[in-house]
Amino acid sequence: MTATAWPQPEGPPGRTSRMPGWAKLVVVLIVLAALGWVVLLGTQYLKTGKPISELPGAQIPGLAGQGEQYRSSVFGVAQPLGVAVGRDGRMYVTESAGQRMVRIFDPQGHPLSSFAPPNTTANGRVPVYIAVSPQGDVYVTDRANDALDVFSADGAFLRAFDPAEVRLLRLVGAWHPMGVAFDKDGNLYVTDVSADKHRVLVFDPSGTLKLTFGSQGTDEGKFWYPNGLAVDDRGRIWVADGNNGRVQAFDAHGKFLTAIARGFAKGDLAMPRGVAIDGNNHLFVADTSAHTVKVYDISGDRPEFLRDLGEAGTGDGQFRFPNGVAFSGGRLYVTDRENGRVQTWSD
Numbered sequence: 553m554t555a556t557a558w559p560q561p562e563g564p565p566g567r568t569s570r571m572p573g574w575a576k577l578v579v580v581l582i583v584l585a586a587l588g589w590v591v592l593l594g595t596q597y598l599k600t601g602k603p604i605s606e607l608p609g610a611q612i613p614g615l616a617g618q619g620e621q622y623r624s625s626v627f628g629v630a631q632p633l634g635v636a637v638g639r640d641g642r643m644y645v646t647e648s649a650g651q652r653m654v655r656i657f658d659p660q661g662h663p664l665s666s667f668a669p670p671n672t673t674a675n676g677r678v679p680v681y682i683a684v685s686p687q688g689d690v691y692v693t694d695r696a697n698d699a700l701d702v703f704s705a706d707g708a709f710l711r712a713f714d715p716a717e718v719r720l721l722r723l724v725g726a727w728h729p730m731g732v733a734f735d736k737d738g739n740l741y742v743t744d745v746s747a748d749k750h751r752v753l754v755f756d757p758s759g760t761l762k763l764t765f766g767s768q769g770t771d772e773g774k775f776w777y778p779n780g781l782a783v784d785d786r787g788r789i790w791v792a793d794g795n796n797g798r799v800q801a802f803d804a805h806g807k808f809l810t811a812i813a814r815g816f817a818k819g820d821l822a823m824p825r826g827v828a829i830d831g832n833n834h835l836f837v838a839d840t841s842a843h844t845v846k847v848y849d850i851s852g853d854r855p856e857f858l859r860d861l862g863e864a865g866t867g868d869g870q871f872r873f874p875n876g877v878a879f880s881g882g883r884l885y886v887t888d889r890e891n892g893r894v895q896t897w898s899d
Contacts, residue, residue, distance in 0.1 A: 619847075619859050620884055620897040622869030626661040632887035634681040634826070635894055636690070637880035638705055644690055645887065645894055646679035654679055654692055656707060667707030669694065681780060681876065683732045691740070693729045700729045700742065715759035731792070735783040743778035743791065750775040752791060752806070765806025770796055773808035780826040780876065782835075784850060790835060792824040799824050799837055801855075810854050812837070819846065819857025826876040828884070834858070836884060838874040845874060845886055866891055
């Protein structure tokens with residue numbers, strides 16, 4: 553019987569397929585290092601009981617800090633819209649359904665109390681956006697009453713924000729506050745959605761109107777239902793131009809600088825509502841109809857898209873119409889409106 557000769561692997565003439573000794577040594581060292589890392593993680597897990605992602609050994613150089621992760625949720629709010637965090641870590645959340653209160657939670661997410669403007673009923677108020685002043689007072693916009701009310705940190709009603717300029721605006725029907733924010737100097741920023749106006753108003757700490765910019769429209773520098781806004785460390789004002797599907801940036805004098813556009817490309821927006829900025833020049837935008845929070849690097853002159861947080865759904869880290877965002881103490885807070893909760897994210 554004639555033996556069958558099996559075909560041999562082809563290769564360059566004069567070469568051998570054997571692995572050099574030094575390469576074998578490198579492979580062995582890599583395998584041993586990987587096994588050691590696994591043993592280290594297992595030991596840490598058994599000792600601490602922490603999730604693997606939070607163990608020191610899991611923080612691989614070059615991979616750590618690559619994005620925020622879902623951490624927890626706070627329930628007990630009916631269709632939450634706005635969120636803010638006080639200096640003591642207490643969280644304030646506005647709800648647009650149910651009793652339409654502002655709910656206060658401690659830093660661990662436990663309910664403390666709730667409050668609303670005096671002489672109002674649930675059907676007669678709609679708290680929307682909320683901000684905490686440098687002095688610790690809580691400012692809440694009320695769509696049903698075209699009001700901006702001021703409360704103490706514990707929820708006691710202090711006053712309506714009603715300086716002379718606002719009273720004049722009321723007389724001509726041009727005061728419909730929506731979004732509200734403060735800068736580091738205590739200046740107050742308010743988005744106004746009065747008919748044919750749709751603009752941003754800036755008040756100094758004494759309540760004097762110092763700047764107005766924008767008007768209703770679709771061109772650069774104009775708005776169609778501006779919602780949340782935030783001010784970065786360079787004094788630039790970032791405004792969620794809701795129905796125009798974009799976020800616009802302006803300098804401290806109200807001059808248009810740049811925009812994040814509406815579209816279908818990666819990083820484009822659909823219907824932005826809340827915005828927040830952390831200490832690392834990251835801009836967080838609640839894109840409500842896209843059911844996600846988009847993150848941008850705004851350290852340069854033009855924003856650079858980094859990543860999406862979350863997706864549509866009802867599970868942990870998923871959203872159904874997110875609306876408000878706030879950043880404090882290394883944590884991102886997101887109102888998940890139709891899921892009836894506030895989600896917390898962090899690195």
